[in-house]
Amino acid sequence: MKKFLLVALLLGAFGFVQAQKNAQILELMTAAQRLRDANNEGAAIPKYEAVLKLDPGNYEALHCISLMYSRVGNRFSEADRAKKEEYFNKAKSFAEKAMTANPTDAEGQFVMSVAMGRMALISDAKGRVAASKDIKKYAEAAIRYNPNHAGAWDILGRWNIKVANLNFAEKAAANLLFGGVPEGASNENAIRCFNNALSYKPNYILYMYDLATAYYQIKNVTKAKELLNALIKLPPVTQDDPDVQKEAKMMLQTMK
Numbered sequence: 001m002k003k004f005l006l007v008a009l010l011l012g013a014f015g016f017v018q019a020q021k022n023a024q025i026l027e028l029m030t031a032a033q034r035l036r037d038a039n040n041e042g043a044a045i046p047k048y049e050a051v052l053k054l055d056p057g058n059y060e061a062l063h064c065i066s067l068m069y070s071r072v073g074n075r076f077s078e079a080d081r082a083k084k085e086e087y088f089n090k091a092k093s094f095a096e097k098a099m100t101a102n103p104t105d106a107e108g109q110f111v112m113s114v115a116m117g118r119m120a121l122i123s124d125a126k127g128r129v130a131a132s133k134d135i136k137k138y139a140e141a142a143i144r145y146n147p148n149h150a151g152a153w154d155i156l157g158r159w160n161i162k163v164a165n166l167n168f169a170e171k172a173a174a175n176l177l178f179g180g181v182p183e184g185a186s187n188e189n190a191i192r193c194f195n196n197a198l199s200y201k202p203n204y205i206l207y208m209y210d211l212a213t214a215y216y217q218i219k220n221v222t223k224a225k226e227l228l229n230a231l232i233k234l235p236p237v238t239q240d241d242p243d244v245q246k247e248a249k250m251m252l253q254t255m256k
Helices: 002-037 041-054 059-074 078-101 106-121 125-145 150-164 168-178 187-200 205-217 221-231 241-254
Strands: none
Touching: 002 041, 002 059, 041 059, 059 078, 059 106, 078 106, 106 125, 106 150, 125 150, 125 168, 150 187, 150 205, 187 205, 205 221, 205 241, 221 241
């Protein structure tokens, strides 16, 4: 009887500790989302880190912190290249952990495609072409697990427009690495992907800008201008929207 009471007390104590831990995790995750909603993504990172100290395999925290490291790292200037690289490496590391925690969910695959895309930005021609293979693989996996994933469709659109318009050095690297430029990429496929992204997330400023650049690439200036003029009139929603709108205004200036 005494042994039974001892076990019951221990189980009760464990349950109480676990309940406290769960409550703390919920509080931290809520605070992180609140910071993201307020366009303070950098401040959300320590909240996710605190969650992962309590629960290292927390899938939501893992894919969220990966995306935050990709986004915040991308805002550092070229003068802070070392900081960019540090953040992008962390984004990739957390994305790998997210995919291990949940191999068949779209978000882990998506944040890995984003992290690989960011790494490509700071790589040489050979590195960019090598990364492109993984970017496509993970974006397509995200779409396979969630066909309505707007972000993954946008990434796949970017892959198409980038690979379809490789410069000389990148084509040489593709020939060296893969025996030729990856097949299937085209500006038309990019337009289809960006339109898919916008169908699942209408009036999203970044996706509108990406679609405008694709139309401009195929010399459809009228459609590109229409999108650019529309997006600069929208109220900014994300932390990066003002910069995207500034780029859109500069692009419009070149079309006059």
